[in-house]
Amino acid sequence: MKWFKRLIYTLLVCIILGGVTVGSLYFYVKPELPSVETLREVRLQTPMQVFTADGELISQFGEKRRIPVKLEDVPQPLIDAFLATEDSRFYQHFGVDPIGVARAFSVLLTTGEIQEGASTITMQLARNFFLSFDRAWMRKVKESFIAVHIEQLLSKDEILELYLNKITFGHRAHGVGAAAQVYYGKPLNELTLAQMATIAGLPKAPSNLNPISNPTASKARRRVVLLRMLDEKKITRAEFEEAANAPVTARRHGAEVTVHAPYLAEMVRQEMVDRYGEDKAYNEGYRVYTTIRSDVQLAARQAIWDNLHSYDERHGYRGPVSILWSAEKNEEPVKEPAIRQYLEQLRVIGAVTPAVVTAVKEQSAEVLVKGEGKLTLPWKAMHWAREYLNEERQGPPPETADEIMQPGHVIWLRRVNDNSEWRLAQIPEPSSAVVSLRPDDGAVAAVVGGYSFQLSQYNRALQAERQVGSNIKPLIYSAAFEEGLTLATLVNDAPINQWNSGSGIAWRPKxxxxxxxxxxxxxxxxxxxxxxVSVRLIRELGVKKVADHLAKFGLDRSKIPENESLSLGSLSMTPMQVARAYAAFSNGGFLVEPYFIKRIEDADGNVIEETDPVRACFDCDNQAPQVISEQNAFLVEQAMNSAVWGGGSWPNGTGWNGTSWRIQRSKPITEAVGRNIAGKTGTTNDVRDTWFSGFTSDLATTVWVGFDDVSRKLGRTSKHPEVDSSQQAITGGEAGAKTALPGWILFMEKALPLFPSRDFGIPPGVVNVRIDLESGKLSHKSDHTTRFEYFIRGTEPTEYSRDNGQSNGDIFEDDDDDLF
Structure with a gap:
């Protein structure tokens, strides 16, 4: 009995001493303990996501990859894997597991080393939120007290949900949702047992046990997790064997992007950082919805790709990317496994995919394509590839495949004909940009800043200030209409050879x-x-007056040159600025403000910002400034409509085409909008920049094509007898109508049917009278020599033309009696 009593007394003393010790430690560290109440309102650092208007993911930005999930959405086997490995008594203890502590203490006594930390899931949560990862006794004490507080504040399920969303898995993945995406590119409910066990094994050492950087160690750790699940009877022996023997399938995946629009994504990123700062923009879980529909954006990207590849093909083939082996040098062919391994190291860029030629026949070739395997490249996929000599010249057309490629050549291929066929390709040397706006409020409908964001992050749509060439002419004509000139005003289309006293030189524009x-x-x-004619107009109006008028379209007045070269487009503008200016002609003269963010939601789906744009409307809230009259805009629209449809009478031999006549041949466009379309080409001196800008009532779109190196010319091409058999073949010198317009057509063919279209309405204050085509005066006739013409009321002619058809209209003259 004495022995028993002593034992009882000893235990009581130990308990009292232990309690006193614990209490003393608690009061000692209490001032340093954080308030766990913050866990009630915890907001996990979640990346910003950018979406199209129809909800497709464009990109995400953030320091940490995290996809928050609810506990009910986590598969039970994944929960079982974490509990079996990290804390099998999670639902039984109070935050600190006495059995686990005793086990760790016994290991310490027997080995003299700390080999087990006895950390519960709650303690790990406490450490992740409030403490460091230092292995120190005092940190462990604080961790234990905080864990007890957490258990008093939150339910077990709430603690487990926080834990699964908080812990780190390596490769910037935080939380199980992000881990599944980063390592397997899947949502949680699609993971296999082996993949779940791999993820559950990562928190112990995310770097050392990573399945990407250390697959052997990861596989060993996966086996440990599966053994624990087997011990806890969460899986059967058969399930254990299957999962333990499964291959390591992890590889790094990016965000689950469904619409590739990197230039737009970067525009949103920069705007969000400007508004909220980097920390909030990247970590608050904002969901940014843009103004852009996914199908319209993808159409713009494809149009840029197809148009640049068309240019590149007609200028010739520059040869293989590199050569793996050469028969001419008696080098042994590389084996297929090595070729596949080599291709895996190469990137897909824009529309092109790398491939290696393995065999060449007379008019075909066998190639191994990255991600696709073996295929035969037929003659029609490569016969365009005559040798590139320079921008102005191409070699003779090839007759056999071996003139183009040899076994061992590393080449580029691209998909054509709705992705059903492969075609020899190369990365285009010129670049391009497209901007499409909704004229009624400036919403960006599509924007592409270059061929490939991988090659260059320079956004030409917003940043490239290039000379606009004849794209400036509608703005100059608008200035003329402002001064009372009309669509019927006659100007002498004749060479200019006179001395200009204003500039002090004899300028001879052609x-x-x-x-x-x-x-x-x-x-x-x-x-x-x-x-x-543009030169004569600017001389008649005065350069300063024209420059002042151009500034109305949102341009910096200080950057507008005050010389006659302005008439031919020496002014530099970005594609966005051009599209904005042209939108004013479509919407009745209102200068809308381009915007691309429709609304911003917080991580809980609450709308925190929604754009309320200025609108092209009369007597409405948030009206955009009207920079030209509705009537002025209508007259410019009419002239640009003639650039598409021409005029005169073809049966009577007086028919003529405008510079934008190729649009007439596009059935999808004409079916969508009929004749209600207007456009203008633009080409600079030496063809360094080419443009096409045009609009309907619902879209104003600009396409630019040129080299980033402004010293390079786009050049010219000769006819390819085998390829250029169609009537629409493009040969000769490059120009806005040949180089930029085809890209515009490719985009608008896909975009216009997706938007409602309205006719070009006649605004109030505009009259329609029949004029004589030669004199511009009123006419009594109704034959092919006349037409109905529009005038701003008060500017219509009052005199009738003579019956003899002589040109006796009101023609402005200068001091030398030459027509202006």
Whole structure:
């Protein structure tokens, strides 16, 4: 009995001493303990996500990859894997597991080393939120007290949900949702047991046990997790064997992007950082919805790709990317496994995929394509590839495949014909940009800043200030209409050889092509892009007055040159600025503000910002400034409509085409909008920049094509007898109508049917009278020599033309009696 009593007394003393010790430690560290109440309102660092207007993911930005999940959405086998490995008594203890502590203490006594930490899931949560990862006794004490507080505040399920969303898994993945995406590219409910066990084994040492960087160690750790699950009777022996022997399938995956629009994503990222700062923008879980529909954006990207590849093909083939082996040098062919391994190291860039030629026949070739395997490249997929000599010249057409490629050549291929066929390709040397706006409020409908964001993050749509060439002419004509000139005003389309006292030089601008028609109506002059007419207009109006008028379209007045070269497009603008200016002609003269963020939601789905744009409307809330009259915009629209549809009478031999006539051949466009479309080409001196800008009532779109190196010309091409058999083949010198317009057509063919279209309405204050085409005066006739023309009321002609058809209209003259 004495022995028993002593034992009882000893235990009581130990308990009292232990309690006193614990209490003393608690009061000692209490001032340093954080308030766990914050866990009630915890907001996990979640990346910003960017979406299209229809909810497709464009990109995500953040320091940490995290996809928050609810506990009920986590598969039970994954929960079982974590509990079996990290804390099998999680639902039984109070935050600290006495059995686990005793076990760790016994190991310490027997080995003299700390080999087990006895940390529960709650203690790990406490450490992750409030403490460091230092292995120190005092940190462990604090961790234990905080864990007890957490257990008093939160339910077990709430603790487990926080834990599964908080812990780190390596490769910037935080939480099980992000881990599943980063390592397997899957949602949680699609993971296999082996994959779940791999993820559950990572928190112990995310770097050392990583399945990507250390697959052997990861596989061993996975086996430990599966053994614990087997011990806890959460899986059967058969399930254990299958999962333990499964191959390591992890590889790094990016965000689950469904629409590739990196230039737009970067625009949103920069805007969000400007608004909220980097920390909030990247970590608050904002969901940013843009103004852009996924199908329209993808159409813009594809149009850029197809148009640049068309340019590149007609200028010739520059040869293979590299050569793996050469028969001419008696080098042994590389084996297929090594070729596949080599291809895995190469990137897909833009529309092109790397491939290696393995065999060449007379007019075909066998190739091994990254991610696709073996395929045969037929002659029609490569016969375009005559040798590139320079921008101006191409070699003779090839007759056999071995003139183009040899076994061992590393080449590029791209998909064509709705992805059903492969075609020899190369990364285009020029670049391009497209901007499409909704004229009624400036919402960006599509934006692409270059061929590939991987190659260059320079956003040409917003940043490339390039000379606009004849794209400036509609703005100059608008200035002319502002001063009372009309669509029927005659201006002399003749060479200019006179001395200009204003500039002090004899300037001799020329038409392109050098065709002169004498007195010409302004409608026809703009439609046919007559250079000398623009010069005469700017001389008549005055350079300063024209520059002032151009500034109305949102341009920096200080950057507008005050010289006559302005008439031919020496002004530099970005594609976004051009599209914005042209939108004013479509919407009745209102200067809308381009915007691309529709709304911003917080991590809980609450709308915290929604864009309320200025609108092209009369007497409405948030009205955009009207920079030109509705009537002025209508007249410019009419002249640009003639650039598409031309005029005159073809049966009577007076028919003519405008510079944008190729749009007529596009059935998808004409079916979508009929004749309600307007456009203008633009080409600079030496063809360094080419443009096409045009609009309907619902879309204003600009396409630019040129080299980033402004010293390079886009050049010219000769006819390829086998490839250029169609009537629409593009040969000769590059120009806005040949180089930029085809890309515009490719985009608008897909985009226009997706938007409702309205007719070009006639605004109030505009009258329609029949005029004589030669004189611009009123006419009693109703034959092919006349047409109905639009005038701002008060500017219509009051005199009738003579019956003899002589040109006796009101023609402005200068001091030398030359037509202006």
């Amino acid at each position: 038409n392109s092509p050098e065709v002169y028609e004498g007195p010409i109506r302004l409608r026809k002059a703009l439609a046919k892009s007559k250079n000398v």
